[in-house]
Amino acid sequence: MENPQAMAHQGQLPADNHVHTHWSWDTPDSSTMRRACEQAIAQGLPAIAFTEHLDFTIWQDDDRATTDGLVDRHPAHQLPIDVEGYVAELAECRERFPGLRIWSGVETGEPHLFAASIARHLRDSPVDRVLGSLHSLSDRGRLVGVGRLLHVDADATMRRYLGEMVGMIESSDVFQVLAHVDFPRxxxxxxxHRYVEKDYEEEYRAVFRALAGTGRALEINTSSPLASADQVRWFHEAGGEAVSFGSDAHAPTAVGQKFDLAVAVAEAAGFRPGRDRFDFWRR
Incomplete structure (x- = not known):
């Protein structure tokens, strides 16, 4: 029987749980929270989460990265979040746009390697949304961007990436949502277009079993290329409870991008609107 709450929200686009602004090290100064909020309202979204990159180029002695013998990150363009500036702009937007729910957040890179550093950051600067991402893999004592490793051996890198993601899920409980599961694509x-998702079905299913076992949400990331309905269905078949929608916007115009298609992907896989318009979609 259909959930009457879910039926009441048919046609309502979900919240965008993954947005970057100029407080992220890889996002231009023109990408302000105000402009992102204006786009969210124009798109008819109920809420937006500003999940700025929380990456580390220097880590603590009690981080696993140290234990694993990692000495640096390559490339090392990452910069820390200006928390004071971020919080001030967030407060300004909450006052300016009272009809839009605005969440604070971070996208934690390699959270299983930096548990101590992340805990220190969140202790001093708690947030509403925490995403977990895997952007880099270890290579001869360095953390190296996965895009670089693909050009050495794409197939081996992709299989290693998804295997590392299983380990990340199993050894880190700090994040609520697993972001862009096929980031290397x-x-x-x-x-x-040359990527063949079916070649990695076994590895994907291992990721989804691990994630489903924790009860956490899988992100449907709408930054090109959009996740397939097959991929989200594999998560559903593994017992996955919830999906989150994220534009991964690094420009205000990208907020809520392709959400109509993402909703179709989620519905085809068996997910429906949650308890209210701010909730994740659920099975």
């Missing part, structure tokens, strides 16, 4: 040699 964006950088696939020769173009993402």
């Amino acid at each position: 964006r950088y696939w040699p020769g173009g993402s």
Whole structure:
């Protein structure tokens, strides 16, 4: 029987749980919270989460990265979040846009390697949304961007990436949402159209079993290329309870991008609107 609350929200686009602004090290100064909020309202979204990159180029002695013998990150363009500036702009937008729910957040890179550093940050600067991401893999004592490793051996890197993601899920409980599970596909040699998802079905299913076992949400990331309905269905078949929608916007115009298609993907996989318009979608 249909959930009457879910039926009441049919046609309502979900919240965008993954947005970057100029407080992220890889996002231009023109990407302000105010402009992102204006876009969210124009798109008819009920809420937006500003999940700025929380990455580390220097880590603590009690981080696993130290235990594993990692000495640096390559490339090392990452910068810390200006928490004071971020919080001030967030408060300004909450006052300016009272009809839009605005969440604070971080996207934690490699959270299983930096548990101590992340805990220190969140202790001093708690947030509403925490995403977990895998952008880099270890290579001869360094953390190296996965896009670079793909050009050495794409197939081996992809399998290693998804295996590392299982370990990340099993050894870190700090994040609520697993972001862009097939991040390397964006950088696939020769173009993402050459990527064959079915070749990695076994590895994907292992990730989804691990994630489903924790009760956490899988992100449907709408930054090109969009996750397939097959991929989200595999999560559903593994017992996955919830999906989150994230534009991964690094420009205000990208907030809520392709959410109509993402909703179709979620519905085709068996997920429906949750308890209210701010909730994750659920099975």
